[in-house]
Amino acid sequence: MPSFHDLTLTNIHKSTRNAVVLTLKSADPAQFKFKQGQYLTFRRDFNGVELRRSYSISAGRSEGILQVGIKQVDGGTFSTWANTDLAVGDVMQAMPPMGSFSTKLEANAQKTYLAFAGGSGITPIISTLKTILATEPNSQFTLIYANQNVNSIMFREELEDLKNTYLSRLTLIHILERDSQNIDLFTGRIDAEKCDLLFKHWVNITSVDTVFICGPEPMMHAIDASLKTHGLTKDQIKFELFTAPQQGRAAQPAKHQNTALPDGTQTTITLDGATRSFTIAQNQSLLEAGLANKIDIPFSCKAGVCLSCRCKVLKGEVEMIANHALEDYEVEKGYILSCQSYPLTAELMVDYDQ
Ligand SMILES: Cc1cc2nc3c(=O)[nH]c(=O)nc-3n(C[C@H](O)[C@H](O)[C@H](O)COP(=O)(O)OP(=O)(O)OC[C@H]3O[C@@H](n4cnc5c(N)ncnc54)[C@H](O)[C@@H]3O)c2cc1C
Known part of the structure; x- marks a missing residue:
């Protein structure tokens, strides 16, 4: 299960007036081996509120460096901080690379x-x-x-x-x-x-x-x-979608209101090899309930765009109200995004380690 690691900023390059390219170094480079098109999710505390933001890796796989490009968004908290406050030597915290915006590489391909x-x-x-x-x-x-x-x-x-x-x-x-x-x-x-x-x-x-x-x-x-x-x-x-969008792929159609479960849903989750149980209240997502029960479920966008909170349903059923990240075949196999999933059954069992 991905966790956060320190990355030291070794170079800052101003790519345009309002975009920076950051070069980062990990003490454990094996954790940050990436596929082309993947992204890093950073976390930082802003006045007591932890923000998590994803930024795509701009380096090529064979370049031997880790680089992200961050464009400053008007009024945007993390992107403004990254463009104005960072200095070489600073340490940022990020999860290992994630995402599936890539295709298989074949040396003999003529594509x-x-x-x-x-x-x-x-x-x-x-x-x-x-x-x-x-x-x-x-x-x-x-x-x-x-x-x-x-x-x-x-x-x-x-x-x-x-x-x-x-x-x-x-x-x-x-x-x-x-x-x-x-x-x-x-x-x-x-x-x-x-x-x-x-x-x-x-x-x-x-x-x-x-x-x-x-x-x-x-x-x-x-x-x-x-x-x-x-x-x-x-x-x-x-x-690859950067913004929390209104439309998407493979979203499950609504079946029930979870108000049909007045006592909530008895939920068991397996995360990092440990199994924990808690109740998901009416109108609470799996992610919200897990975090409220102090379980360190990984997450980033909370909008069904990134894959950080992906898990597999082993028992029970959920309604996934948005999905812009999972492929159709993954949904068919039972994978869901915790931030967008609301239980439809009185019992639910999910696994984050598969
Ligand atoms: C998979 C993925 C990869 C990405 N890769 C990149 C990348 O490579 N490069 C890149 O630049 N970006 C990338 N993004 C986008 C990035 O993660 C951030 O969404 C972006 O930088 C904005 O974050 P922020 O904290 O600066 O802005 P936020 O603080 O989240 O603000 C975003 C917008 O909402 C407005 N806003 C914020 N709070 C409020 C409020 N309370 N009321 C009204 N409006 C409000 C702000 O004014 C701003 O316009 C990626 C996103 C995803 C999901």
Whole structure:
């Protein structure tokens, strides 16, 4: 079961006016081995309130470093602190890497990858791009990266360097909302119409094997819909959502109100090899009840977006009101997100160690 570990900040690089790239070092590097596209969940106390925030790893797997990119959100607590208060030598606390925004790497593959990133959504995508280009020498990668203007492009120089290194295998298209460019199509927002034109003139969509998308939610939905219209299947499209969204995948339909359980639900959980029992009250999620009973259930976003609070139901049933992280096959096997799960039965047994 993941727990928090100290990471020492060894470098801070200002990627844009309001985004930093942090390089971190663990005393136990084996704990922080990662797959491309995974993220770290940090915790920090802000005036007595512990915040947990996830940030995607921007380093490639073969680079031998641990790096995250954090864009400052207006009024955002953690991202503002990370952009303004951190100094080299500071110690941050993070859980080992998590997330499944990746595909299997195959050295002999001859694949065509397409990625769409918007703003800070570039962080897991640049990790994926660097890793794939370094480990699959016969694969091609096209990145379409949307930003407001040139100055808000994160990793701008690094992307240019990568383009020069992988001249024949990496295509880089910047779409800028406010700055005009030589090609009209590259100005504005990415919507269905722009996707149609990009697929007509710049990307041979019929040859694409896998698409990665990470950015603002409306942009992600527009791209997803367009890709499906152009013949791609759900399995070919990989998403990473940064925000707590309104829509998602594989959410279970509502069956009962848990007000039908006036005495609550007798719950047994196994976590780190120990088994504990407690009652989940009416209208309490599994995570809320566990934390109220002083059980250190791992969590981060509390919005069904990350996978930190994933567990498996062994007995009983829950209603999962949102799921933006588990794959359909995991839901079918009984995996749930504790933060979004409300019991439907008088008895519940779950396991966090599977
Ligand atoms: C899997 C995953 C990976 C991610 N990777 C990255 C990444 O690589 N890079 C990156 O930059 N981000 C990433 N994020 C997003 C990141 O985790 C944070 O959500 C983001 O940095 C904002 O956190 P914050 O604490 O700064 O903002 P918060 O304090 O949570 O605020 C967010 C917004 O809500 C508003 N707000 C806050 N409190 C209130 C209130 N009481 N009333 C009204 N409005 C309020 C704020 O003004 C702000 O606009 C990722 C998220 C996930 C789930």
